[in-house]
Amino acid sequence: MEGSPSMIGLLVMAYGGPNNLDEVEPYLLDVRGYRPTSQEIIREVRERYREIGGRSPILEQTQAQADALESALNVNGNQFKAFVGMRHWHPFIKDALAEMQAEGIEKMVGVVMAPHYSRMSIEAYIKKIEEANSPIAFSCIENWHLETGYVNALASRVHDALQRFPEEIRADVPVIFTAHSLPEKILEWDDPYPAQLRETVSAVMEKLGSQPHEFAYQSAAISTIPWLGPDAGEVIERLVAEGKKHILLCPIGFVFEHVEILYDIDIVYQKLAKSLGIHLERIEMLNTAPWMIAGLANLIREKAKEAGWL
Structure with a gap:
């Protein structure tokens, strides 16, 4: 063309x-x-x-x-x-x-x-x-971040991913929604990033209903300055300490596979899950x-x- x-x-x-x-x-x-x-x-x-x-x-x-x-x-x-x-x-x-x-x-x-x-x-x-x-x-x-097709696609991916868990515990599987962390200094600018992330979570949860859920950041850089938290790894550890054995990760700030998904989630967080003896899944990325x-x-x-x- x-x-x-x-x-x-x-x-x-x-x-x-x-x-x-x-x-x-x-x-x-x-x-x-x-x-x-x-x-x-x-x-x-x-x-x-x-x-x-x-x-x-x-x-x-x-x-x-x-x-x-x-x-x-x-x-x-x-x-x-x-x-x-x-x-x-x-x-x-x-x-x-x-x-x-x-x-x-x-x-x-x-x-x-x-x-x-x-x-x-x-x-x-x-x-x-x-x-x-x-x-x-x-x-x-x-x-x-509130576009209806994007929200619907995320809700559909979460619904599909939950089917990988045993039916009898599916309704109790916590979903951790994640997005890339940024330096905390953005809060001084009244940056809308954190609020928009939570608005997306709320919109997706309106579609899903009463599924337990959390929000966390991931992929913070190695840095001497503070980055936004909590980190998803910390949330996973807390949920396990509370007795959770099955957890689903739903990246909302990423719409396709790249290093933050394939390494930070599929390798780092999966290693953490294995060390904790739990079942960790993530949604299929939205891609197209x-x-x-x-x-x-x-x-x-x-x-x-x-x-x-x-």
């Missing part, structure tokens, strides 16, 4: 990740703003990627979501063309914008594949667009869940209409 001045670009953004172990060091350099990175940290991060297959699946997962969104948006005619841009690795956001411009696209809607807004996350993507100095007019979706894709496509159309492009 060729671009044209009447075509609306869709920039689907994600964090980025190394495509092989040799890319781990330069990737970390970009993440850390080109500050020096200790060899110890590089080795540790490289080992994490080695344990999940030697690469990040972020690019292929985001491309699949972009393709699904483009198909959903163009069901009644070709009005949108999707491009993928990464915040910290190839293809960078600026490269995606350059590709759009080369194809003659003059306007675009941007969406980050992370539903919750924070100045440290979503705002950083918008800044990358601005720094690219592209002539393309743009309008970005800043959050979609039809409900979520349809809901996001509606938001993208609304953004384009608000801008006067449709």
Whole structure:
């Protein structure tokens, strides 16, 4: 599908990740703003990627979501063309914008594949667009944490995952909803991130009913400054101390598999569960869940209409 001045670009953004172990060091350099990175940290991060297959699946997962969104948006005619841009690795956001411009696209809607807004996350993507100095007019979706399709897809994934537990205890299995931790300093900015996370939990629980549940953060960086808690590992340990033998993890801040899922949950928390002698499961990630894709496509159309492009 060729671009044209009447075509609306869709920039689907994600964090980025190394495509092989040799890319781990330069990737970390970009993440850390080109500050020096200790060899110890590089080795540790490289080992994490080695344990999940030697690469990040972020690019292929985001491309699949972009393709699904483009198909959903163009069901009644070709009005949108999707491009993928990464915040910290190839293809960078600026490269995606350059590709759009080369194809003659003059306007675009941007969406980050992370539903919750924070100045440290979503705002950083918008800044990358601005720094690219592209002539393309743009309008970005800043959050979609209460989008009905996303909420329904999460509730469906939780319902399906609960079927893996014995029927007689299923109603008592606690669900721990998780999201990526951020430095505590965001609280000083009155950042909406923590509140939006809890709003998502409430919306999902309205669909699920009376299932016991908790909220926790995960994947805090190794840092000298405090990060938001409690950590999911601490919550797992507390629930076990309270007598729980079966626990379900539901990541809500992540919509596909990457290192925070495949390593932090599937390896680290599963090792913890094994050491505690409990049964730990996680939901299947949303990836290209039809409900979520349809809901996001509606938001993208609304953004384009608000801008006067449709």
